[in-house]
Amino acid sequence: MTAISVSNLSKRYGKTTALDQVSLELQRGEMVALIGASGSGKSTLIRHIAGLEMGDGTAGKVTVLGNISQDGGRPNRSNKRGAVSVIFQQFNLVTRLSVLTNVLIGNLGRVPRWRGTIGVFNKAEKEKAQAALARVGIPQVAAQRSSTLSGGQQQRAAIARTLVQQAEILIADEPISALDPSSARRVMDVLADINNQDNITVLVSLHQVEYARRYCKRTIAMRDGRIVYDGPSTALSNAF
Ligand code: ADP
Numbered sequence: 685m686t687a688i689s690v691s692n693l694s695k696r697y698g699k700t701t702a703l704d705q706v707s708l709e710l711q712r713g714e715m716v717a718l719i720g721a722s723g724s725g726k727s728t729l730i731r732h733i734a735g736l737e738m739g740d741g742t743a744g745k746v747t748v749l750g751n752i753s754q755d756g757g758r759p760n761r762s763n764k765r766g767a768v769s770v771i772f773q774q775f776n777l778v779t780r781l782s783v784l785t786n787v788l789i790g791n792l793g794r795v796p797r798w799r800g801t802i803g804v805f806n807k808a809e810k811e812k813a814q815a816a817l818a819r820v821g822i823p824q825v826a827a828q829r830s831s832t833l834s835g836g837q838q839q840r841a842a843i844a845r846t847l848v849q850q851a852e853i854l855i856a857d858e859p860i861s862a863l864d865p866s867s868a869r870r871v872m873d874v875l876a877d878i879n880n881q882d883n884i885t886v887l888v889s890l891h892q893v894e895y896a897r898r899y900c901k902r903t904i905a906m907r908d909g910r911i912v913y914d915g916p917s918t919a920l921s922n923a924f
């Protein structure tokens with residue numbers, strides 16, 4: 685079953701062509717790497733798939749889990765809420781809140797049982813969030829302020845939130861670019877784990893080809909707003 689379908693997607697920012705006739709399809713359960721130099725269009729593509737672009741200068745079509753999210757530049761808000769979780773290179777957590785609260789409040793404004801005050805989550809919800817933190821290997825930090833976490837721990841907390849949200853697709857925009865190699869490996873291990881165990885479809889943009897080869901069967905490579913490779917990561921040349 686198709687998780688993400690992008691068809692002839694183009695995006696212009698004034699005179700800059702950020703995306704030029706991009707087409708791709710991800711099946712449910714895949715874990716796919718998106719690579720390319722800075723400025724090649726990875727973030728723009730991700731924002732369109734995540735429904736975070738308003739549609740000006742956009743042409744083409746994006747369908748996520750069978751719902752059209754972009755069609756000829758018109759954004760469509762019919763996507764099932766919470767089905768797509770997005771993680772960025774940084775700023776994924778509200779730093780003044782505890783890690784547990786961050787996991788509970790979900791992604792992209794999806795707030796379960798919010799009653800104007802933080803901390804009104806019920807016991808079952810808190811247990812679920814605590815279990816998600818255990819899944820990503822950081823059960824001990826639940827009560828800490830998010831600002832006290834290392835970069836790698838923050839990314840793992842953001843992935844725990846994806847689990848609580850029961851997202852079907854996780855899109856991660858350079859989640860390991862700011863991390864040292866051992867933290868980066870731990871974050872990639874967690875992504876691979878939720879892909880395997882929870883069947884969450886993962887699209888992850890990466891700077892380093894070696895992580896794509898190690899963690900993803902399939903890699904999509906971009907250059908100047910175009911897809912220049914889409915196939916097995918093992919066959920990827922070192923040129924990327
Ligand atoms: P990266 O290469 O890691 O994607 P960038 O520095 O290219 O990061 O972009 C960071 C943010 O700035 C993105 O949200 C992107 O859309 C925005 N951005 C990039 N280039 C421009 C630009 N020329 N004008 C305005 N915003 C831009």
Ligand code: ADP
Nearest residue numbers: 697700702720721722723724725726727728729
């Ligand atoms: P990447 O994520 O691969 O670094 P981006 O998608 O951020 O690439 O950028 C692709 C191109 O689009 C770049 O030339 C960038 O400067 C431009 N761009 C991205 N976002 C914006 C924006 N909000 N405004 C203007 N130009 C942008």
